[in-house]
Amino acid sequence: MKKYKQITKRGLISYIVTSLIFITVYWISFYELYTLCRFGRVNNNVKVLVLCMTFFLVWLIILIVENIKKSQVLLEQDTDKGEFYSSCKAKWTCIIIVSIVLITGFYGVKIYHSGIKYNGKLSWLLQDLKNKRTVKLEHDNIYNDGIEGLFKDVNQKVNMPSKLYIANNFNLKFDHNGKIISFDTYLYGKNDKGKLQSYLINYDSNKSENITIYLNGYVNASYSNDKLLKPLIKTMKVIPLKKTVSKWVEKQYEILYYGKRSFGYNTQGIVYIDSKGKINAEVNPFSEIVGYFVSVSVPGKDNIYTPVRYNLTDDLYSIKEAQPSRENKNDKISDEKYNSSNQFHLSKKVGYRLEITAVALGNRSYSLNKTTDGGTTWKTINEDPFSGMLGSAAGITFLNDKLGFLCLSYNGGRNGQLYRTADGGISYKKVDLPEVKVSLSGEGTYNPFDLPGMPYKNGKALDILVGQGSDGNYNGGCKALYESKDDGVTWNYVKEVAKN
Structure with missing residues (x-):
């Protein structure tokens, strides 16, 4: 027991x-x-x-x-x-x-x-099985194959619509031999049944020899013609890409395309090109510079090498004959007045001009000159209207012989600062515009409006349209309208204005 x-x-x-x-x-x-x-x-x-x-x-x-x-x-x-x-x-x-x-x-x-969408790694694995596609990049030389070669490879795996739009931008990097290093873009369009299709496409030669395509992602599909992909393909066919980058002795170069963009009155790096490859770089705009620009640059070195921004146009030499833009049709402007990035005429005899005094790393300093005899002679009235700041002249205007405004752009036209004079250009002060906060998906808020245009009269008040600069893509490239009731000393935000 x-x-x-x-x-x-x-x-x-x-x-x-x-x-x-x-x-x-x-x-x-x-x-x-x-x-x-x-x-x-x-x-x-x-x-x-x-x-x-x-x-x-x-x-x-x-x-x-x-x-x-x-x-x-x-x-x-x-x-x-x-x-x-x-x-x-x-x-x-x-x-x-x-x-x-x-x-x-x-x-x-x-x-x-x-395993539910976006809740864990398992959900992403299931999503990849459903929506992820990969294809080998065969056409990997941008000099020989162009942008079209890249899309030929993509279309081997997915049949994309012929009419595509860019959700954000198209970015491609390549080396001095033309070998593609990386690219990414987010495209969308309608298939044969009229259903929305999206394509998040990326490639990194350091990680894989394959292009990765993600289907059916969320996209804010506006179907705006300002975001068409086709102008990029057409422009890339005629750009002398190899010749353009040959003057920059670097290991890596970049192609950027945002769709239709505005550079204000900043002519820096602007080049017009026609379908035969003929070029007109002598731009003297009489209105805002807007177009489907394809930028070629050295990544991260815009302050050293000015990006070359190509715009495909059918009538190459009609650019200089453009008429002044009229922000307010009730504001009578004589035919002798015009507003460019660096010159403004108040009358047949009185005019103002920004003259370059120094250039450093692609940026410039200016003096303000004045003529009282129709341009026969000019006199410097302000040796440094921007108080030591360097950049590119992006606008000048005078509303009378005392009140005037200047704009200096930075970072290749990405943003700018407005300056005001009340003594005919003898002195200038910075103008503070109230920031407009808009939501950035899951990342707080930011102010997309950072490149001021030139103020104009609207009855007894002054109005100004502030754009998003060369890198802006918020809400179809819209602008912010501000109003001032004290001749531009202080400003109040009014509303968003759709891009024309």
């Missing part, structure tokens, strides 16, 4: 201990499986899961062998004592089963939740 009691105690204790170990390992395995599905930490999780699976296999073998032995012993012992042992074991087995069900249910729900 004593021998029997020792066997029963030992067996029961052994069963409880091994069960606790089993439950612990079971919990660890489900926890690791959940974190794998949630966060995708493959290296750490998979190792632990393999150890857990090995444990389960060994445990199962030992359990089978022990059960066989115990069943033989129980057959030789007193029946009542065997029933007592079986009762204790059955109760503990129920506890084990309940624990397994709770662990399975708890982590099962979490794993299922991680």
